[in-house]
Amino acid sequence: LHISGKLKSGYAAITLIPENPNLPTIAVVMMQSDEWLPELPGVQFIRKIYLSRDFSGTRIIEFDEEIKELILHGEIKPFSAVEPKSALQVLLPYDPNNENQRMLLRVTGSMETSFQSFTLTGDPMGDAKYILVPNEETTIPINVFHAFVWPKG
Secondary structure (H helix, E strand, O other): OEOOOOOOOOOEEEEEOOOOOOOOEEEEEOOOOOOOOOOOOOOOOEEEOOOOOOOOOOEEEEEEOOEEEEEEEOOEOOOOOOOOOOOOEOOOOOOOOOOOOOOOOOOOOOOOOOEEEEEEEEOOOOOOEEOOOOOOOOOOOOOOEEEEEOOOO
């Protein structure tokens, strides 16, 4: 999952139902402190992520199991190009309701002075070439990574 934006007040949660029916349903809850949290129906385990008020970077959440279904609660919304950048949103890569199919690609490392490029192939519209340009003025985005091991029940 790719989560961006800020939590204004209260909480946001994502219920995750696994593909494997023998595994429990879990929820990832985003909150600023240990405030009250409503009951999340069917959830057997909760993983908390504390968000500071001033953090506006991106969070990447990875699971060791396939996810069948997601249910959003509280302040978090599915990604939308029309929402303000500050709104707490989750990018669902294969969401059928999203008019543009989005996939996540993570590029890491540092660049000296040479341009770097890569080509994505296999799209029905043809190959797409991307060029990364080094820039001393560019700020480095902060991406927080969470790797969760699914509880076995």
